[in-house]
Amino acid sequence: xxxxTSIIGGVRQAWRILAFGPFEKGVTLAMLVAIAxxxxxxxxxxxxxxxxxxxxxxxxxxxxxxxFYYRAGIHGLLxxxxxxxxxxxxxxxxxxxxxxxxxxxxxxxxxxVGSDFAAYWIHRAEHRFKFMWAFHTTHHSQERLNFATIARxxxxxxLYHNILVYIPLRILGLDPTVWLPLFLFSQLHGGxxxxxxxWKLGPxxxxxxxxxxxxxxxxxxxxxxNKNFSSMFSIWDHLFGTxxxxxxxxxxxxxxxxxxxxxxxxxxxxxxxxxxxxxxVPLRGxxxxxx
Numbered sequence: 001x002x003x004x005t006s007i008i009g010g011v012r013q014a015w016r017i018l019a020f021g022p023f024e025k026g027v028t029l030a031m032l033v034a035i036a037x038x039x040x041x042x043x044x045x046x047x048x049x050x051x052x053x054x055x056x057x058x059x060x061x062x063x064x065x066x067x068f069y070y071r072a073g074i075h076g077l078l079x080x081x082x083x084x085x086x087x088x089x090x091x092x093x094x095x096x097x098x099x100x101x102x103x104x105x106x107x108x109x110x111x112x113v114g115s116d117f118a119a120y121w122i123h124r125a126e127h128r129f130k131f132m133w134a135f136h137t138t139h140h141s142q143e144r145l146n147f148a149t150i151a152r153x154x155x156x157x158x159l160y161h162n163i164l165v166y167i168p169l170r171i172l173g174l175d176p177t178v179w180l181p182l183f184l185f186s187q188l189h190g191g192x193x194x195x196x197x198x199w200k201l202g203p204x205x206x207x208x209x210x211x212x213x214x215x216x217x218x219x220x221x222x223x224x225x226n227k228n229f230s231s232m233f234s235i236w237d238h239l240f241g242t243x244x245x246x247x248x249x250x251x252x253x254x255x256x257x258x259x260x261x262x263x264x265x266x267x268x269x270x271x272x273x274x275x276x277x278x279x280x281v282p283l284r285g286x287x288x289x290x291x
Contacts, residue, residue, distance in 0.1 A: 030071030033184070034064070034148070037191045041147040050196050054144040059261045063148035070151050070158065079155060080162045087163060091170045100173035107178045113233075115165060115182075120236040122164060123229040132157070134274040138267045143255035145218060147191030154271055189232060194218075198250075205246050209234045216244040219251035 045052050054060055069075055099110060126136040138154040153161075169176050192199075193214040200212045209230050217228040227244045230236045237243035255261060259270060 026071070026073035027068065030068050033071060033187065034067055037147055037188055040188065041191050041195060041197075044192070044197055045195060048197055048199075050198065054146040057144050058263075059142060059144050060146050060148060062262060062264045062267065063142065063146060063152045065264060066153065067148045067151040069155075070153075075155060075158060079159045083159060083163055084166055087167065088170070091167065095171055095173065097173035100175075104175075104178060107175050108182065111169070111174055111179060112182055114168070116230070116232040117236060118165065118168070119161075119231045120229050120240075122161065123231070124226075124242070126157070127226050127229070130278045131275065132160075134271040134278065137256055137259050137271060137274065140218060140256050141259045141261045141267060141270070142218070143253075143261045145194045145196065145215075145254055147195055149194040150187060150190035152267075154268065156271070186232065200246065205234065206238050206243075207233060207235050212250055213244075213246070215251055215254070216248070218254040220253045220255060220257060221251055224251060 042052060042055075044050075099107065102110075126132040135154040135157040138157065139149070139152050142149050142152055166176075168174075189209075193209055193211050195211050196215070197211045199210045201208060201210050204210075205213060209228075209232055213228055213230075213234050216224045219225075224244055227242055228234070228237055229242055234243065260266060
């Protein structure tokens with residue numbers, strides 16, 4: 001681990017030396033990561049005979065737009081930083097520092113497994129509660145899955161995700177800086193699981209989420225709705241009874257009926273329309289019934 005720590009330290013030092021401002025560094029980093037993941041995923045797709053026509057669609061460009069919004073740090077600057085600053089004040093009174101003395105590897109493993117377990121339950125909640133589902137439709141509206149779909153999330157959804165992850169880290173005293181290598185790995189893994197690469201990984205299918213496993217979650221087939229919520233470890237779905245039988249034929253159609261994947265503005269505004277229809281329209285209906 002000393003070698004890994006030295007490498008990470010060297011990369012950080014070199015990054016500081018670059019004559020870029022924070023925004024330029026963010027855009028550069030987002031671009032480098034996008035290119036690296038694209039090259040890896042595209043190579044795997046070509047080697048496995050997976051169709052790559054999705055990269056010539058407008059919806060792919062929209063996913064890239066979301067990618068740069070988040071990876072360049074714009075979201076963090078505009079929404080996450082102010083929000084965490086607000087919740088930091090009350091959290092300072094309940095901070096336990098329970099895991100602070102633990103070594104780097106322990107922090108890494110706890111965050112890796114713990115965050116994925118939490119993500120599973122947050123994901124289930126997003127499909128259960130109307131408010132959360134409205135914003136989650138931005139992700140599910142994509143009909144042409146590709147590696148950049150991993151970033152196709154509404155800013156409101158990403159904000160409460162960030163806060164829900166930050167709170168336990170802060171309370172338990174876990175070091176958020178160890179998230180960097182996990183973040184890069186999760187982006188590659190998430191990019192792969194949002195493609196049509198025909199991987200199941202044999203007996204590991206019930207442990208690790210694969211493109212085949214995650215494809216059921218984006219299926220338009222009602223039989224697959226509210227299934228396969230896991231991000232990294234598919235074992236959560238198998239443990240809690242939300243897994244699709246792996247022997248079923250892989251779905252071929254994705255997206256949401258009645259919710260288009262384009263234009264870009266629609267992916268940002270549609271959730272608010274859904275909230276209006278879910279909460280305000282029924283209220284107005286009751287009011288008219290009483291008059």
